Amino acid sequence: MLGSIKEFLKERLVQESRPVERGQALRVATAAILLEVSRADFETDEAELEVIAAALREAFDLGEDAVREIIAEAREQDDEELSLYPFLRIVNDACAPEEKYRIVCDLWRVAYADGRLDKYEEYQIRRIADLLYVAHPDFIRAKLAVQGEG
Numbered sequence: 001m002l003g004s005i006k007e008f009l010k011e012r013l014v015q016e017s018r019p020v021e022r023g024q025a026l027r028v029a030t031a032a033i034l035l036e037v038s039r040a041d042f043e044t045d046e047a048e049l050e051v052i053a054a055a056l057r058e059a060f061d062l063g064e065d066a067v068r069e070i071i072a073e074a075r076e077q078d079d080e081e082l083s084l085y086p087f088l089r090i091v092n093d094a095c096a097p098e099e100k101y102r103i104v105c106d107l108w109r110v111a112y113a114d115g116r117l118d119k120y121e122e123y124q125i126r127r128i129a130d131l132l133y134v135a136h137p138d139f140i141r142a143k144l145a146v147q148g149e150g
Contacts, residue, residue, distance in 0.1 A: 022094070023060075024070075025090050026090055026091065026094045026095075027056065027060050027062075027070050028070055028073050028074045028077060028087075029074075029086075029087035029088075029090040029091050030055075030056065030059065030060075030087075030091060030103060031052065031056055031070050031071050031073075031074035032074040032075075032077060032078045032084070032087045033084065033087055033088065033091065033103065033107070033128060034052045034055060034056075034103075034106060034107065034110055035052065035071070035074055035075065035078060036078070036084055036124060036128070037107050037110045037111055037121055037124050037125055037128070038052065038110050038113075040111075040118065040120040040121040040123070040124040041118035041120050041121055042120075045113070045114050047113040047114050047115075048110050048113040048114060049071070050113070051106075051109045051110050051113040052071065052106075052110055053067045053068075053071065055106040055109065055110075056070060056071070059102065059103075059106070084128070084131075085131070088128070088131045088132060091103065091132060092131075092132060092133065095132075097133075097134075100132045100133070100134050101134060101138050101141075101142060103132065104125065104128070104129050104132070104134050104138070104139060104142040105142045105145060105146055107124075107125045107128060107129075107142075108125060108142055108143050108145075108146035108147075109146050109149075111125060112146060112147070125139075125143075126139065129142075
């Protein structure tokens with residue numbers, strides 16, 4: 001188990017030196033983080049997956065096929081990983097504060113996709129926002145902005 005974690009991190013370090021793969025790693029990491037919120041209430045529904053796909057299309061200017069591939073890869077890597085931290089590290093290393101804020105907004109959109117906010121989803125978003133170094137006022141601003149959309 002420890003060997004697989006070391007292997008994953010070693011692979012990520014190699015990918016950081018290759019721009020195309022680094023971009024793919026960021027897309028997969030973002031998808032994995034969004035999927036984490038969709039699973040927080042122990043049920044992922046179609047509306048949440050649609051919001052995740054829309055967020056990835058908009059953030060990375062992707063087509064439907066590319067989005068499906070990224071979500072599938074994120075699910076596969078997330079199932080292999082014991083922790084969300086490698087994905088968070090990729091995002092922290094690659095994204096500016098305004099991009100992290102956008103991700104937090106997308107996390108709120110995923111949580112509200114099924115028409116209700118579960119306490120576990122809110123907890124997960126708060127945890128992820130903290131680990132992305134998004135300030136608490138920005139965390140609240142993102143929540144209110146997304147609530148205003150609906």
